Amino acid sequence: MRTPLSRRGPVTLTRRGLITGVLGSALVAAGCGVEGARQDPQDCVTEDRSASEPTLAFSNWPQYLDVDEDDPTKRPTLDDFVARTGIRVTYTEDINDNNEFFGKVRQQLAACRGIDRDLIVLTDWLAARMIGFGWIQQLDPARLPNVRANLLPQLANRSFDPDGRIAVPWQSGLAGLAYNGRVTREVRTVDELLTRPDLKGRVTLLSEMRDTMGLLLQSAGHDPANFTDDQFDAALARLERAVAAGQIRRFTGNDYAPELARGDIAACLAWSGDAIQLAAGDERVRFVAPEEGVLLFSDNLLVPKTATHRANAERLIDHYYDPAVAARLAAYVNYICPVRGAREEMERIDPELAANPLIFPDDALLNRARVFMTLDEEQERRYETAFQRVIGA
Amino acid sequence: MTDRSAPSPASHRTPAARPAASVPGGGPGRRRVLPYLLVLPGVAWLVLFFGLPLVQLAAASLYDPTGSLSTGYVFAWAFGNYPDALATYWPHLARSFGYAGLALLLALALGCPLAYAIALRAGRWRNLLLVCVVAPMFTSFLVRTLAWKTILSDQGWLVGLLRDVHLLAPDGRLLATPFAVVLGLTYNFLPLLVLPLYASLERLDRRVLEAATDLYADPLRTFLTVTLPLAKPGLVAGVLLFFIPASGDYINAELLGSPNEYMVGNVIDSAFLVRLDHPQGAALSFLLMAAVLGLVVTLLRHTRGEGSPALDGGAR
Amino acid sequence: MPDDDPPGGDLHLVDLSKRFGRVTAVDSVSLTVPQGSYFALLGASGCGKTTTLRMVAGLERPTGGRVLLGDRDLTGLRPYRRPVNTVFQSYALFPHLDVFDNVAFGLRRRGVREVPEQVRRMLALVQLDGYERRRPGQLSGGQQQRVALARALVNRPRVLLLDEPLAALDLTLRRQMQGELKRLQTDLGTTFVHVTHDQEEAMTLADTVAVLHAGRVEQLGAPADLYDHPASAFVATFLGQCNLLAAEAAGTAGDEVAVTAYGLRLAVPADRARADRGAVHLGVRPEKLRLAGTADEVPAGHQQIPAVVTDVTYLGSGTRYLLRTGWGGELSAYTVNDGTGARLPVGAAVLAHWVPRHAFLLPRDPVERAAAPAGEPVGAPG
Structure with a gap:
């Protein structure tokens, strides 16, 4: 009779062989590397079925669309669109973070597979990256009369969309300063943020590289829409000194807001939309647009390459560029409204909001506002890596 | 009266005749295959959802680092990714293990008495206390960590109190310090240490503890010489369950720390999601995995044998 | 230490x-x-x-x-x-x-x-x-x-x-x-x-x-001492088997205590009595009971109770008898098989007798014992 050991012997060998084989072939398969994510427009053509299918799948960020005060299941401006056009809209609030969303869809889009969304809303830099990858459909200007007529001039001709026919701003915002007047005296410049001793350890900056570096560049007198490597490096070195000195407490996303409200943070780089909401809770929390300049960013409506209802999406985009609709939306979301003429409409809805420069900025403010320059992939990696090193990751 | 008959001739100490080894029906072939068929679903699961991604990650760690997402990555046996990642981010790795180690010590100091008290002293309160240990796990990890942010807030009562008693400088703070990160790690992973420890303490034969007390061991000695060695399997499991996720964690450093407290998890997160440097992210992941694996193997080597009579039994 | x-x-x-x-x-x-x-x-x-x-x-x-x-x-x-x-x-x-x-x-x-x-x-x-x-x-x-x-x-x-x-x-x-x-x-x-x-x-x-x-x-x-002169019915029955008869004691007279049990007049030495008045147990161990066929065979001075053999168990070294008394109670007796007497058959009329010094008197709780069938052998067998 064979011993248990000898009985197990050959099986073990087989099993080990099997595993080695699987691992080996998997490594070889994976060993081919990864194909580039960039799509040739010719390779991925999607048929538009809007004529036969009156539907639209629209993915947006949470709390970025007006809700009926009496009935939270109703979305008045969207319901109007559905009533007017007969297009059934599936509205999903499933975009919480640009990076996260990118990770979620990148493999499908790189392979020219559908992502079950016809319209998405992404911030400038990610919109630029995805446009660069060839993942976004061109829109037909002829079908967007309201957009052509009403888009704020500062938002036309952006570097990633020079012809203005691929990314349409949904809402815009400013990156500037904010401080809590209960725990510190007024803060007016980025320079104060980086150097004032009484703010040491009570300052946060934004982990979004474009916002933080854009404001630092402006503070140094440079143009974030057009700067050199040396200028960037000098600004980053200044940031690094402030971090090393313990002046900077953290780099944050939206999560600076509760800390600023509590007073754990005395001053920070902040987004205008958050600042309006914070000021509504405590008027001593103030947003400051520094004299040296602010950064203008937008969240853009985009039609993914594999979306099958582009024409329906275009109708929705144009709907929101009707000043009356835009004013109703702006009254709810408190970001900068990219639609000209909405301010006049707003005066009828809520004159106080119409006067708010963080929703309808005056020309003086808009003239200080810059959009961060579009980076090619090489620059993006270089700047992002350098920046991430400084912010600790 | 008692039956005083002589002991029966059939001595009870004679070992029962060992039954001859027999092969149950079914034939040897079927018997050999069946166990492997039974593990097949598990193995398939592992291969599919653990093995293949791991291989993919291993491959990604060897991509040519000059590639990018848009141009693609080329597999190039680029072992240089490892020393490069290590050279740049060794402080983060060291910090990960340092913080996780400190948190482990804290958790042991808190968790050993806690598990001991629940298992052996709590009486009818035991279930309630167990629920208290586990209850925080019912809320999201993120929410729990954010709650600490409120507790440790500069404007909070705790910091105020510490400042008043001069344990903290007037402008001192707890948030965004290594202390807060270690505290967060300790708190978040404590149940993972306590539960297995509790389970093995609870199974402990109390008479053995009484025997130790009877043999001149005071409570501390009893704990060190009897309770702890007998609870060792649970302790080892708890230490591993605590240390492995704690060393790979990035939420606590992100929310309770500052850039100066970032751990290797934060770097991996940023490499994959922000910087899109997949080769480096993969290389760092493997470095972390290898380091943790090394620690685990060392720990298991070190602790085996003492608790298992099979290994060193028999006459010497 | x-x-x-x-x-x-x-x-x-x-x-x-x-x-x-x-x-x-x-x-x-x-x-x-x-x-x-x-x-x-x-x-x-x-x-x-x-x-x-x-x-x-x-x-x-x-x-x-x-x-x-x-x-x-x-x-x-x-x-x-x-x-x-x-x-x-x-x-x-x-x-x-x-x-x-x-x-x-x-x-x-x-x-x-x-x-x-x-x-x-x-x-x-x-x-x-x-x-x-x-x-x-x-x-x-x-x-x-x-x-x-x-x-x-x-x-x-x-x-x-x-x-x-x-x-x-x-x-x-x-x-x-x-x-x-x-x-x-x-x-x-x-x-x-x-x-x-x-x-x-x-x-x-x-x-x-x-x-x-x-x-x-x-x-x-x-x-x-515990076995031969137990202090309570519990001890008497917990240590071995014991015949306990419910009895009434009438006090010490001389060096004896007079006892009445089921109409029989019996006596126990005073130094063997833990109670000498009122409700008592009279206890005799089974191996102290001897069996005689006729009154002639009972030695002088022995106490005796007439009974009938109802069960005989041969145990090798000895024999255990179950006896029924005239009032319906049961007694247990154990004799050593030393080769002297013949075994008695079931149904034989016998006189169970004992040396007075081998009996003992224990206090009895009259209420507690009233319910129990009188005169049964109680205690752990074997």
Whole structure:
């Protein structure tokens, strides 16, 4: 009779062989590397079925669309669109973070597979990256009369969309300063943020590289829409000194807001939309647009390459560029409204909001506002890596 | 009266005749295959959802680092990714293990008495206390960590109190310090240490503890010489369950720390999601995995044998 | 610590009580264990004997009373400060330590020198030399028992407490270990306090037995005294079998107590009576009852009761008879098969008779006993 050991012997060998084989072939398969994510427009053509299918799948960020005060299941401006056009809209609030969303869809889009969304809303830099990858459909200007007529001039001709026919701003915002007047005296410049001793350890900056570096560049007198490597490096070195000195407490996303409200943070780089909401809770929390300049960013409506209802999406985009609709939306979301003429409409809805420069900025403010320059992939990696090193990751 | 008959001739100490080894029906072939068929679903699961991604990650760690997402990555046996990642981010790795180690010590100091008290002293309160240990796990990890942010807030009562008693400088703070990160790690992973420890303490034969007390061991000695060695399997499991996720964690450093407290998890997160440097992210992941694996193997080597009579039994 | 103490002296329990909630486990127990004696605490399960032992060990805190060793009050001392050691019921050996380290445990905790020598000597004493490196899990029950003994005895305790030490062993091994325990106790001269529910074990081993019942000491004395002159019906029936007749005593006259039972007039020597008036039990052990066919065969001075044989059981060394009395009661008798008398058949009319000194009188609770069928043999058979 064979011993248990000898009985197990050959099986073990087989099993080990099997595993080695699987691992080996998997490594070889994976060993081919990864194909580039960039799509040739010719390779991925999607048929538009809007004529036969009156539907639209629209993915947006949470709390970025007006809700009926009496009935939270109703979305008045969207319901109007559905009533007017007969297009059934599936509205999903499933975009919480640009990076996260990118990770979620990148493999499908790189392979020219559908992502079950016809319209998405992404911030400038990610919109630029995805446009660069060839993942976004061109829109037909002829079908967007309201957009052509009403888009704020500062938002036309952006570097990633020079012809203005691929990314349409949904809402815009400013990156500037904010401080809590209960725990510190007024803060007016980025320079104060980086150097004032009484703010040491009570300052946060934004982990979004474009916002933080854009404001630092402006503070140094440079143009974030057009700067050199040396200028960037000098600004980053200044940031690094402030971090090393313990002046900077953290780099944050939206999560600076509760800390600023509590007073754990005395001053920070902040987004205008958050600042309006914070000021509504405590008027001593103030947003400051520094004299040296602010950064203008937008969240853009985009039609993914594999979306099958582009024409329906275009109708929705144009709907929101009707000043009356835009004013109703702006009254709810408190970001900068990219639609000209909405301010006049707003005066009828809520004159106080119409006067708010963080929703309808005056020309003086808009003239200080810059959009961060579009980076090619090489620059993006270089700047992002350098920046991430400084912010600790 | 008692039956005083002589002991029966059939001595009870004679070992029962060992039954001859027999092969149950079914034939040897079927018997050999069946166990492997039974593990097949598990193995398939592992291969599919653990093995293949791991291989993919291993491959990604060897991509040519000059590639990018848009141009693609080329597999190039680029072992240089490892020393490069290590050279740049060794402080983060060291910090990960340092913080996780400190948190482990804290958790042991808190968790050993806690598990001991629940298992052996709590009486009818035991279930309630167990629920208290586990209850925080019912809320999201993120929410729990954010709650600490409120507790440790500069404007909070705790910091105020510490400042008043001069344990903290007037402008001192707890948030965004290594202390807060270690505290967060300790708190978040404590149940993972306590539960297995509790389970093995609870199974402990109390008479053995009484025997130790009877043999001149005071409570501390009893704990060190009897309770702890007998609870060792649970302790080892708890230490591993605590240390492995704690060393790979990035939420606590992100929310309770500052850039100066970032751990290797934060770097991996940023490499994959922000910087899109997949080769480096993969290389760092493997470095972390290898380091943790090394620690685990060392720990298991070190602790085996003492608790298992099979290994060193028999006459010497 | 034992080594620093003068020789321990007698162990005194003074009014020792233990209540668990509303249950009284030990009820004001007072007794003295002479130094160097083998003392047994005997009782049915739940009688409080183990709780008493644990209070001596310090594992249970008394609700009242004191534990003294010589002049020293142990009552408030933690177990690890008492010069006593325990052999636990299921041995409670340390599973993670080998035999040597188990035995050395107490010595090391006390910082004793020459640990290996002492351990080896003790292992030799319990015949376990060569087993030093075995783990408890690799030993038989009897071997574990010896390790438990060695582990306790190596500390040279003033008092060794044994909690049902043989209960887990089979009969043969138990007999053998009983012999070893007795030998060890004699050799070492240590005071042993042995808790058991097995009356035979207690009587075999102990110099003095205390019978516990419902948390109280029913009787304390040498095994022969307990058996021959029990203090209560409980003791009489717990230690062996006993015929108890419900009777009425009419007081002492001379050196005898006159008793009436079921119309029969009987007498018991006054020094054998624990009660001489009112409701009593008249007790006679089955082996003290002899059977005679006719009145002529009954020796002069013997007490007698007429009866009929209803059952005969041949046991080899002796024969057990069940008898029915005229009033319907039952008696049990046991005769030794020494080859002298012939066996009596079922249905034979006999006279059960006994030497007056072999009977004893016990107080009887008239209410309690009224319900029980009169004159039945009660007690543990065998």
